[in-house]
Amino acid sequence: xxxxxxxxxxxxxxxxxxxxxxxxxxxxxxxxxxxxxxxxxxxxxxxxxxxxxxxxxxxxxxxxxxxxxxxxxxxxxxxxxxxxxxxxxxxxxxxxxxxxxxxxxxxxxxxxxxxxxxxxxxxxxxxxxxxxxxxxxxxxxxxxxxxxxxxxxxxxxxxxxxxxxxxxxxxxxxxxxxxxxxxxxxxxxxxxxxxxxxxxxxxxxxxxxxxxxxxxxxxxxxxxxxxxxxxxxxxxxxxxxxxxxxxxxxxxxxxxxxxxxxxxxxxxxxxxxxxxxxxxxxxxxxxxxxxxxxxxxxxxxxxxxxxxxxxxxxxxxxxxxxxxxxxxxxxxxxxxxxxxxxxxxxxxxxxxxxxxxxxxxxxxxxxxxxxxxxxxxxxxxxxxxxxxxxxxxxxxxxxxxxxxxxxxxxxxxxxxxxxxxxxxxxxxxxxxxxxxxxxxxxxxxxxxxxxxxxxxxxxxxxxxxxxxxxxxxxxxxxxxxxxxxxxxxxxxxxxxxxxxxxx
Amino acid sequence: xxxxxxxxxxxxxxxxxxxxxxxxxxxxxxxxxxxxxxxxxxxxxxxxxxxxxxxxxxxxxxxxxxxxxxxxxxxxxxxxxxxxxxxxxxxxxxxxxxxxxxxxxxxxxxxxxxxxxxxxxxxxxxxxxxxxxxxxxxxxxxxxxxxxxxxxxxxxxxxxxxxxxxxxxxxxxxxxxxxxxxxxxxxxxxxxxxxxxxxxxxxxxxxxxxxxxxxxxxxxxxxxxxxxxxxxxxxxxxxxxxxxxxxxxxxxxxxxxxxxxxxxxxxxxxxxxxxxxxxxxxxxxxxxxxxxxxxxxxxxxxxxxxxxxxxxxxxxxxxxxxxxxxxxxxxxxxxxxxxxxxxxxxxxxxxxxxxxxxxxxxxxxxxxxxxxxxxxxxxxxxxxxxxxxxxxxxxxxxxxxxxxxxxxxxxxxxxxxxxxxxxxxxxxxxxxxxxxxxxxxxxxxxxx
Numbered sequence: 022x023x024x025x026x027x028x029x030x031x032x033x034x035x036x037x038x039x040x041x042x043x044x045x046x047x048x049x050x051x052x053x054x055x056x057x058x059x060x061x062x063x064x065x066x067x068x069x070x071x072x073x074x075x076x077x078x079x080x081x082x083x084x085x086x087x088x089x090x091x092x093x094x095x096x097x098x099x100x101x102x103x104x105x106x107x108x109x110x111x112x113x114x115x116x117x118x119x120x121x122x123x124x125x126x127x128x129x130x131x132x133x134x135x136x137x138x139x140x141x142x143x144x145x146x147x148x149x150x151x152x153x154x155x156x157x158x159x160x161x162x163x164x165x166x167x168x169x170x171x172x173x174x175x176x177x178x179x180x181x182x183x184x185x186x187x188x189x190x191x192x193x194x195x196x197x198x199x200x201x202x203x204x205x206x207x208x209x210x211x212x213x214x215x216x217x218x219x220x221x222x223x224x225x226x227x228x229x230x231x232x233x234x235x236x237x238x239x240x241x242x243x244x245x246x247x248x249x250x251x252x253x254x255x256x257x258x259x260x261x262x263x264x265x266x267x268x269x270x271x272x273x274x275x276x277x278x279x280x281x282x283x284x285x286x287x288x289x290x291x292x293x294x295x296x297x298x299x300x301x302x303x304x305x306x307x308x309x310x311x312x313x314x315x316x317x318x319x320x321x322x323x324x325x326x327x328x329x330x331x332x333x334x335x336x337x338x339x340x341x342x343x344x345x346x347x348x349x350x351x352x353x354x355x356x357x358x359x360x361x362x363x364x365x366x367x368x369x370x371x372x373x374x375x376x377x378x379x380x381x382x383x384x385x386x387x388x389x390x391x392x393x394x395x396x397x398x399x400x401x402x403x404x405x406x407x408x409x410x411x412x413x414x415x416x417x418x419x420x421x422x423x424x425x426x427x428x429x430x431x432x433x434x435x436x437x438x439x440x441x442x443x444x445x446x447x448x449x450x451x452x453x454x455x456x457x458x459x460x461x462x463x464x465x466x467x468x469x470x471x472x473x474x475x476x477x478x479x480x481x482x483x484x485x486x487x488x489x490x491x492x493x494x495x496x497x498x499x500x501x502x503x504x505x506x507x508x509x510x511x512x513x514x515x516x517x518x519x520x521x522x523x524x
Numbered sequence: 525x526x527x528x529x530x531x532x533x534x535x536x537x538x539x540x541x542x543x544x545x546x547x548x549x550x551x552x553x554x555x556x557x558x559x560x561x562x563x564x565x566x567x568x569x570x571x572x573x574x575x576x577x578x579x580x581x582x583x584x585x586x587x588x589x590x591x592x593x594x595x596x597x598x599x600x601x602x603x604x605x606x607x608x609x610x611x612x613x614x615x616x617x618x619x620x621x622x623x624x625x626x627x628x629x630x631x632x633x634x635x636x637x638x639x640x641x642x643x644x645x646x647x648x649x650x651x652x653x654x655x656x657x658x659x660x661x662x663x664x665x666x667x668x669x670x671x672x673x674x675x676x677x678x679x680x681x682x683x684x685x686x687x688x689x690x691x692x693x694x695x696x697x698x699x700x701x702x703x704x705x706x707x708x709x710x711x712x713x714x715x716x717x718x719x720x721x722x723x724x725x726x727x728x729x730x731x732x733x734x735x736x737x738x739x740x741x742x743x744x745x746x747x748x749x750x751x752x753x754x755x756x757x758x759x760x761x762x763x764x765x766x767x768x769x770x771x772x773x774x775x776x777x778x779x780x781x782x783x784x785x786x787x788x789x790x791x792x793x794x795x796x797x798x799x800x801x802x803x804x805x806x807x808x809x810x811x812x813x814x815x816x817x818x819x820x821x822x823x824x825x826x827x828x829x830x831x832x833x834x835x836x837x838x839x840x841x842x843x844x845x846x847x848x849x850x851x852x853x854x855x856x857x858x859x860x861x862x863x864x865x866x867x868x869x870x871x872x873x874x875x876x877x878x879x880x881x882x883x884x885x886x887x888x889x890x891x892x893x894x895x896x897x898x899x900x901x902x903x904x905x906x907x908x909x910x911x912x913x914x915x916x917x918x919x920x921x922x923x924x925x926x927x928x929x930x931x932x933x934x935x936x937x938x939x940x941x942x943x944x945x946x947x948x949x950x951x952x953x954x955x956x957x958x959x960x961x962x963x964x965x966x967x968x969x970x971x972x
Contacts, residue, residue: 407736417682425767429770430722430732430733431734432771432772433741437744444746446745506746510753513753518757518760518761519760519761519764519768519769519772
């Protein structure tokens with residue numbers, strides 16, 4: 022629920038006053054917890070004879086689950102009043118979405134805000150914790166949901182493994198703040214240039230060891246294969262070696278926190294990469310010219326378009342949509358918003374096949390659906406790990422897999438996370454069922470089931486589902502604790518089953 | 525993979541039906557679901573763009589050994605695990621971290637290598653394995669490895685676990701082994717990995733389950749209501765036929781099997797202090813304990829994968845004691861305890877220990893070692909020609925090293941695995957498992 026302008030000003034001044042204190046997190050949580058519609062409408066009765074097997078019965082639902090980490094109570098109805106095109110524009114204009122509560126909750130993550138020199142002397146474990154907590158809090162609470170999803174998308178595209186070495190938590194923290202977040206909804210070129218000069222990337226892909234006398238191809242290869250052209254673009258091993266030469270001397274300052282170009286380590290000879298000739302003596306401009314060529318290359322446009330369509334539309338991206346998005350990339354100078362607009366308003370998105378939620382999306386969407394208040398993220402981070410997707414922990418440079426087949430082998434962890442969350446047995450996580458029930462005007466078992474189904478599945482129950490759950494609960498009175506427990510079991514089951522795993 | 529919405533409508537009839545649903549039907553239905561997901565052979569159906577080796581029709585035959593595949597993640601330093609104590613260059617290049625010769629009078633008795641054959645010796649922390657070696661069950665292989673010289677963990681593991689030399693093949697070597705061997709084994713626990721994800725070697729396998737521990741492989745929440753909840757899960761996952769519903773049936777079947785074994789949850793793992801030499805509560809020993817439980821339960825386990833991490837010893841590696849010695853002790857104790865716990869299964873179990881690469885011969889400025897090339901492997905089991913260290917030792921003199929100063933590879937790791945697959949696992953279709961490679965056997969294993 023968006024705040025009125027007056028609320029916004031009041032909260033902003035409050036935020037300013039409290040930012041320096043440890044209490045801002047609490048204030049942020051209070052704002053977020055209170056941000057619940059006074060009434061939550063009952064979902065309309067289903068007028069279908071089949072049982073929907075995904076949470077996305079219409080494009081707007083699909084948008085909330087794929088272009089965000091799932092709806093909070095009331096989100097769907099608010100977005101529906103605007104309609105998908107207007108809601109999309111609102112999400113694309115992310116800087117004009119008030120995010121006070123989230124900003125307050127991020128503000129007290131000390132290590133997430135440290136500069137390079139402070140980070141260098143901080144405890145590695147603390148740095149990791151605050152970076153992961155920031156990731157969880159943003160996903161969980163931010164009203165800029167599409168932006169957060171794009172932050173995740175680019176964090177995978179320019180993937181960096183947090184446990185590469187002891188410096189990586191500090192360097193990835195800087196990369197998250199200075200590379201990914203500023204450009205996640207900007208121009209691809211800016212992202213690429215920032216990433217190429219990111220100490221985290223230079224260390225992760227060993228470009229700091231790439232010097233004139235001993236070229237290291239690691240960054241060069243991944244730059245072509247994973248960041249820009251794609252592996253099928255037709256470049257050769259010779260091209261990879263030439264790219265490596267172009268980036269010799271791109272390194273970090275001795276304490277690693279900042280980029281540095283060291284001319285004396287750079288190979289200043291002539292280089293030829295695809296159709297691009299780099300004349301001798303160009304120094305750091307070799308790299309800039311090369312990045313410019315890659316940022317505007319049709320293969321890059323096609324590769325980025327393919328990945329975006331795979332993420333938002335289908336595991337096997339429809340080629341005609343990919344072609345259109347790639348053309349938009351070329352026409353708009355790699356404008357990320359223009360590509361997203363095309364994708365989300367396309368008929369392909371409206372009729373997209375089901376896609377399995379990745380573990381982080383599943384985890385966060387569970388908590389969002391139930392309006393969870395999270396006092397401690399550690400259990401969430403732990404369970405994301407048990408499900409196989411702890412943020413920034415994918416060891417390879419290709420990022421967490423983005424196809425449904427990669428994520429089916431570990432369902433028990435998803436089931437148990439669902440059951441423990443709904444039963445309130447996840448330390449640090451509270452589900453305000455009483456408050457939710459009040460907002461939903463729930464006072465019978467069947468009303469509770471319909472209400473939960475609306476929150477979780479975004480629809481009413483079918484008659485068969487109603488029977489299944491009411492049989493499980495039995496006919497004990499609604500107010501008995503035993504009945505309540507079984508209703509919570511049913512909420513856990515609704516989270517655990519395919520309807521909430523597919524989007 | 526698409527999901528259709530034209531499924532039978534969920535009706536209360538299903539609920540009643542479930543009441544009579546027995547385990548055999550359950551497995552049968554799971555297998556039907558599985559059958560609908562295979563394309564010509566039993567690998568999980570994958571999108572067409574994913575590279576996949578074309579497999580022959582499966583070989584039909586009896587079950588062989590259960591294979592326990594232990595992967596030491598991070599590049600374990602084989603030169604300090606199986607010590608080439610008769611090679612002077614070993615001592616010249618490792619003045620600080622070398623393991624003293626068996627006859628080194630200046631060294632403490634407990635610090636010396638345990639001699640095996642006058643040339644190689646075991647790290648002293650592997651003393652528990654010495655009796656298995658002399659008993660003829662443990663074979664060691666040295667200067668073994670993969671042709672890959674990237675010295676990158678990612679590249680080396682990816683290629684080794686996929687059993688290939690190059691390219692981006694999607695399926696793993698163990699998945700292809702399982703897909704090409706039909707043992708008429710419908711167990712939901714035919715293949716497991718102990719951990720949170722399947723390793724790349726099992727990617728693409730149909731009957732593979734990742735589990736942390738048997739005791740924990742059950743529904744959370746209220747125990748008294750778990751059976752009822754499980755029924756609901758079964759029904760709610762029974763409305764469709766796709767990769768997810770198949771995985772759910774696999775999980776439910778595995779839970780049912782495990783519940784039948786009647787093992788309760790293990791106590792939570794404990795962290796050991798620096799001086800504690802009891803590793804029985806550490807994840808590695810607990811993972812092996814899980815395998816022991818499954819072997820005793822006799823529920824059709826054919827492949828078990830265990831990851832053991834922490835071997836990337838760039839700094840402060842230590843020698844006879846120190847950081848890596850503790851890992852080695854954990855490895856040795858774990859293996860020995862496991863082997864003693866499966867006495868009656870020994871002739872039907874083969875254990876392999878491997879790592880993505882070895883480490884630089886010369887110790888570095890941080891008293892550790894950098895990424896190298898050739899390494900050691902261990903193979904343990906009743907059907908193994910143990911008591912020997914198989915090696916074509918390339919030597920450690922400077923001119924004998926490869927790359928930046930690494931042990932050469934003179935035996936391909938695929939020779940070792942292929943001989944086990946052929947002789948112990950009863951699968952002759954090696955070219956499907958290790959494509960484009962000609963295997964050379966090493967008299968490592970006896971024919972079952």
